[in-house]
Amino acid sequence: MAGFLEKLERACRxxxxxxxxxxxxxxxxxxxxxIYEFNRQIIDATHDLVxxxxxxxxxxxxxxxxxxxALEKTLAAIPSHIPVIGDAKRGDIGPTAVAYAKAMYEVxxxxxxxxxxxxxxDAVEPxxxxxxxxxxxxxxxxxxxxxxxxxxxxxxPFGGDPRPLYEWVALKAxxxxxxxxxxxxxxxxxxxxxxxxxxxxxxxxxxxxGLGAQGxxxxxxxxxxxxxxxxxxxxxxxRQVLYASAxxxxxxxxxxxxxxxxxxxxxxxxxxxxxxxxxx
Amino acid sequence: MAGFLEKLERACRxxxxxxxxxxxxxxxxxxxxxIYEFNRQIIDATHDLVxxxxxxxxxxxxxxxxxxxALEKTLAAIPSHIPVIGDAKRGDIGPTAVAYAKAMYEVxxxxxxxxxxxxxxDAVEPxxxxxxxxxxxxxxxxxxxxxxxxxxxxxxPFGGDPRPLYEWVALKAxxxxxxxxxxxxxxxxxxxxxxxxxxxxxxxxxxxxGLGAQGxxxxxxxxxxxxxxxxxxxxxxxRQVLYASAxxxxxxxxxxxxxxxxxxxxxxxxxxxxxxxxxx
Numbered sequence: 091m092a093g094f095l096e097k098l099e100r101a102c103r104x105x106x107x108x109x110x111x112x113x114x115x116x117x118x119x120x121x122x123x124x125i126y127e128f129n130r131q132i133i134d135a136t137h138d139l140v141x142x143x144x145x146x147x148x149x150x151x152x153x154x155x156x157x158x159x160a161l162e163k164t165l166a167a168i169p170s171h172i173p174v175i176g177d178a179k180r181g182d183i184g185p186t187a188v189a190y191a192k193a194m195y196e197v198x199x200x201x202x203x204x205x206x207x208x209x210x211x212d213a214v215e216p217x218x219x220x221x222x223x224x225x226x227x228x229x230x231x232x233x234x235x236x237x238x239x240x241x242x243x244x245x246x247p248f249g250g251d252p253r254p255l256y257e258w259v260a261l262k263a264x265x266x267x268x269x270x271x272x273x274x275x276x277x278x279x280x281x282x283x284x285x286x287x288x289x290x291x292x293x294x295x296x297x298x299x300g301l302g303a304q305g306x307x308x309x310x311x312x313x314x315x316x317x318x319x320x321x322x323x324x325x326x327x328x329r330q331v332l333y334a335s336a337x338x339x340x341x342x343x344x345x346x347x348x349x350x351x352x353x354x355x356x357x358x359x360x361x362x363x364x365x366x367x368x369x370x
Numbered sequence: 371m372a373g374f375l376e377k378l379e380r381a382c383r384x385x386x387x388x389x390x391x392x393x394x395x396x397x398x399x400x401x402x403x404x405i406y407e408f409n410r411q412i413i414d415a416t417h418d419l420v421x422x423x424x425x426x427x428x429x430x431x432x433x434x435x436x437x438x439x440a441l442e443k444t445l446a447a448i449p450s451h452i453p454v455i456g457d458a459k460r461g462d463i464g465p466t467a468v469a470y471a472k473a474m475y476e477v478x479x480x481x482x483x484x485x486x487x488x489x490x491x492d493a494v495e496p497x498x499x500x501x502x503x504x505x506x507x508x509x510x511x512x513x514x515x516x517x518x519x520x521x522x523x524x525x526x527p528f529g530g531d532p533r534p535l536y537e538w539v540a541l542k543a544x545x546x547x548x549x550x551x552x553x554x555x556x557x558x559x560x561x562x563x564x565x566x567x568x569x570x571x572x573x574x575x576x577x578x579x580g581l582g583a584q585g586x587x588x589x590x591x592x593x594x595x596x597x598x599x600x601x602x603x604x605x606x607x608x609r610q611v612l613y614a615s616a617x618x619x620x621x622x623x624x625x626x627x628x629x630x631x632x633x634x635x636x637x638x639x640x641x642x643x644x645x646x647x648x649x650x
Contacts, residue, residue, distance in 0.1 A: 209515055233464060
């Protein structure tokens with residue numbers, strides 16, 4: 091994963107963390123007004139505890155141009171050594187995919203982006219072409235509806251072993267990974283599927299949402315999601331950190347305390363796994 | 371499809387057209403500078419020939435906040451009786467899907483939106499909840515990579531008839547269509563798949579991209595894509611209309627001429643099909 095993967099692993103080592111904080115501002119839940127002000131305080135309080143930040147563009151788009159201006163300012167407030175994953179799950183074809191990749195990597199300047207694989211390789215290629223950026227393909231999501239299509243037992247029309255659709259996505263992702271910049275999105279709420287994906291793709295970085303508010307189990311996510319070195323797993327938590335307290339004067343400290351606690355639990359599991367990159 | 375479908379069919383009848391013009395501005399190809407100025411001239415020249423406009427958000431996002439401001443102005447320049455389909459192919463879960471639906475229908479105010487089905491029903495539900503707006507589920511796309519996942523022969527884990535994945539999407543779409551506001555995206559470049567989908571979903575509106583620059587056949591798209599009344603097919607053309615001429619003084623007239631010609635061909639086919647809604 092070239093540039094992005096290097097940056098990610100450096101941040102993991104520096105901050106001794108696999109925790110990614112999802113910057114998903116919801117005005118009704120924010121203890122202070124102003125998306126930028128809220129994000130800035132969260133970033134100030136957590137930037138030495140995370141390996142990445144992950145703004146989901148939906149929350150900014152829902153606030154119109156003002157929300158997108160707040161995203162612009164937020165990105166400028168993230169220390170440059172922390173990678174930023176733009177979670178937008180884009181997916182379109184031809185010149186449209188080229189425009190989306192440009193928006194994510196050049197306009198917003200994200201280090202990595204999430205991409206929906208349903209439209210096939212040519213829809214993903216414009217993202218892959220940014221060889222120093224990461225491309226996390228949405229593979230097995232953390233929601234109940236994930237079962238509906240992603241688990242269909244599927245085989246190519248010309249024959250082949252039947253497998254769940256999400257495993258086909260993972261297998262294709264490996265063949266698309268010429269620049270080493272491809273990863274998978276695999277939800278923490280389905281630990282068995284996470285294990286299956288880690289077996290199929292031993293070296294690929296996984297973006298793992300679904301911890302915290304969604305109920306995914308932290309220990310199993312680290313054990314099933316990390317690669318052989320105890321790296322390659324970006325474990326995202328959003329609401330549990332962002333909305334740790336509704337008190338305008340204390341929410342940032344509360345967010346920090348929660349992030350610290352989650353990181354501590356991760357390190358604990360990684361120690362049991364004897365991950366060689368942890369400081370003693 | 372409640373409010374949206376009514377509006378769409380009224381525009382089809384008023385303008386005697388199934389043509390949708392995709393407003394996909396690419397600065398390098400535009401004969402005049404300024405996305406808004408370009409779009410405005412295209413709209414002025416074609417608004418009495420179309421049943422809908424379809425801006426694809428990628429092209430605006432690729433130009434940053436300025437591009438999105440141009441989208442805002444563009445939407446205000448479209449006559450209010452012409453429905454506007456926001457082509458963004460969003461797909462995410464829980465509160466994120468709620469935020470995307472809000473962005474598409476409330477912030478931008480689109481009459482309909484395209485949505486990626488890969489994440490399952492709960493990812494689509496927040497869109498469906500806007501009962502007076504349209505939800506076009508990406509089903510069988512017009513690109514070569516469409517075959518990769520959409521054509522996998524799939525069956526539910528607990529058993530069931532194997533079918534291509536895109537047919538499962540169509541079947542699910544029918545069960546999700548409680549408010550009558552669901553449609554499908556089905557590419558013009560695969561006429562057999564279009565026919566299969568029309569057989570599965572006889573009454574559902576189809577958004578059909580892939581004509582023009584992508585090479586889809588117009589006559590077959592009308593015949594295979596329209597419903598029993600000769601309606602329910604929104605046939606999108608983008609580049610062929612937008613970039614009909616590179617001459618700054620003539621491109622709008624050229625766009626009009628191309629749109630008129632395409633509409634004429636559509637009407638010709640519809641007459642042969644004896645579509646009852648055509649004026650004599």
